[in-house]
Amino acid sequence: MALPPSLRTSITPPELELVASEQLVEIIPLVSMERTAFISGAYGPLRPPTKCKVPLWMASNLKLKKKCHLVPPPWLEVDFLQEKLTQETTSPSFSEMPFRFAEIAKILLDVASDDLPNHERIRTLLKDIREARQAKSREGLSKLDHNELLLHNLCAMEINEIRPFFVRGMGVLTQLTRESANNNNNNNMDQTL
Amino acid sequence: MASWDDDFNTFMGADARPSESFIDRARAAPDDDDDVDMGDDPGVPRHAGPAHVAVLGQDVAEETAFQQLIRHWMNERHSPDILPGQEMLLGRILDHVRKQSNDVELLRADPDSSEEEHFRIMLVQTEIERVKFVVRSYIRTRLHKIEKYARHISSTPDVHGRLSKAELEHANRYSRLVEYHFKQSVLQSLPEQQRSLEENIVFMPPMVPSPDMQRPVIARALVDCPPMRLPDGTATEMKKGEISMTPYHVVEHLLLRGEVELV
Numbered sequence: 001m002a003l004p005p006s007l008r009t010s011i012t013p014p015e016l017e018l019v020a021s022e023q024l025v026e027i028i029p030l031v032s033m034e035r036t037a038f039i040s041g042a043y044g045p046l047r048p049p050t051k052c053k054v055p056l057w058m059a060s061n062l063k064l065k066k067k068c069h070l071v072p073p074p075w076l077e078v079d080f081l082q083e084k085l086t087q088e089t090t091s092p093s094f095s096e097m098p099f100r101f102a103e104i105a106k107i108l109l110d111v112a113s114d115d116l117p118n119h120e121r122i123r124t125l126l127k128d129i130r131e132a133r134q135a136k137s138r139e140g141l142s143k144l145d146h147n148e149l150l151l152h153n154l155c156a157m158e159i160n161e162i163r164p165f166f167v168r169g170m171g172v173l174t175q176l177t178r179e180s181a182n183n184n185n186n187n188n189m190d191q192t193l
Numbered sequence: 194m195a196s197w198d199d200d201f202n203t204f205m206g207a208d209a210r211p212s213e214s215f216i217d218r219a220r221a222a223p224d225d226d227d228d229v230d231m232g233d234d235p236g237v238p239r240h241a242g243p244a245h246v247a248v249l250g251q252d253v254a255e256e257t258a259f260q261q262l263i264r265h266w267m268n269e270r271h272s273p274d275i276l277p278g279q280e281m282l283l284g285r286i287l288d289h290v291r292k293q294s295n296d297v298e299l300l301r302a303d304p305d306s307s308e309e310e311h312f313r314i315m316l317v318q319t320e321i322e323r324v325k326f327v328v329r330s331y332i333r334t335r336l337h338k339i340e341k342y343a344r345h346i347s348s349t350p351d352v353h354g355r356l357s358k359a360e361l362e363h364a365n366r367y368s369r370l371v372e373y374h375f376k377q378s379v380l381q382s383l384p385e386q387q388r389s390l391e392e393n394i395v396f397m398p399p400m401v402p403s404p405d406m407q408r409p410v411i412a413r414a415l416v417d418c419p420p421m422r423l424p425d426g427t428a429t430e431m432k433k434g435e436i437s438m439t440p441y442h443v444v445e446h447l448l449l450r451g452e453v454e455l456v
Binding site for chain 1: 257290293324
């Protein structure tokens with residue numbers, strides 16, 4: 001019953017999606033519902049057409065049953081993403097994005113693409129941003145040492161993507177440093193002898 | 194017919210007075226979780242709760258019990274060593290799950306429930322499944338580490354405090370079982386001096402596997418952190434929201450105090 005081997009090394013993207021689904025999004029409900037207590041808090045009441053904040057898992061559940069419209073978050077629209085893409089391609093550092101933007105954008109594009117104006121364009125922009133950022137994180141590998149690597153503004157999904165390789169790389173560097181320190185000590189001892 | 198609101202009142206705990214309206218109690222509900230003193234989580238400073246403010250307007254105001262569990266689950270998944278178990282938190286969440294499931298059962302058995310209620314049942318059940326998944330994955334992650342490091346755990350008293358009674362018992366029994374198996378199947382037929390399970394041979398990994406404290410982890414600061422010492426001897430500080438990849442032993446004390454989370 002221990003954790004299956006496939007999950008032992010790292011967290012998987014579907015699990016990250018599950019974590020991201022706990023975040024609140026705005027919906028316009030199409031059905032009414034009294035305020036209801038859930039384990040993560042009380043949500044509602046749903047009164048169409050008043051906007052209401054519910055967790056993403058509930059929103060996508062309602063959306064799949066055609067019982068609400070999703071209000072896209074302010075960062076998931078063409079102008080904002082276009083500007084981000086320009087930042088990403090002109091500046092060498094990562095621009096600031098919501099920590100779980102990839103997961104949230106994926107869920108919203110999967111279940112509620114009809115609520116996103118210009119969703120095709122959004123999809124392309126997200127892909128471009130992802131590629132620009134991916135190129136940078138690969139370049140970041142050259143900065144890897146045995147000490148510390150600052151991953152400024154990286155997002156959950158990107159971290160998870162680079163994790164296996166970077167962790168191994170840093171592990172090897174740690175080993176090499178330790179060994180060379182040992183060798184130096186040995187050399188010093190040889191000299192004193 | 195039991196109405197939903199009556200049933201849901203029971204979720205709010207015994208301290209909800211009957212004179213309050215359901216909505217008042219519902220509003221009070223999420224706070225309850227945060228008011229409870231986390232006896233199982235002594236390292237987390239009380240102000241660390243709302244520190245989870247995310248960028249660009251996604252606000253996570255207060256950390257609810259379930260969000261705390263998700264954080265501990267993620268930490269456990271990413272850290273090489275076994276972390277202090279969150280028994281109290283788990284207990285509270287499991288009680289909550291039990292209450293929700295009982296009420297769902299009651300309402301499902303009721304033939305008069307309306308379509309709206311079916312709908313609420315469906316949502317409540319969806320959440321129960323989500324919570325159960327995280328609880329299971331958390332426990333299984335710990336179980337994996339316990340079995341992997343069983344002999345290290347049972348021989349290191351420092352680690353015992355981090356495990357629950359059942360976990361510790363399992364670790365001891367599991368390591369005895371493995372030792373017995375090794376003895377029975379192979380070791381007893383070997384010459385006397387080669388039967389030990391704790392030989393330290395140069396250039397070979399130790400025979401008792403222990404957590405790799407050097408393994409790099411990726412930590413995100415939940416608050417402004419005090420300085421930490423890097424392996425090369427320099428000191429550095431993490432500001433709130435910064436993400437850093439560094440060997441586990443560097444951030445271990447910050448993680449135990451709840452000042453960083455592993456991502």
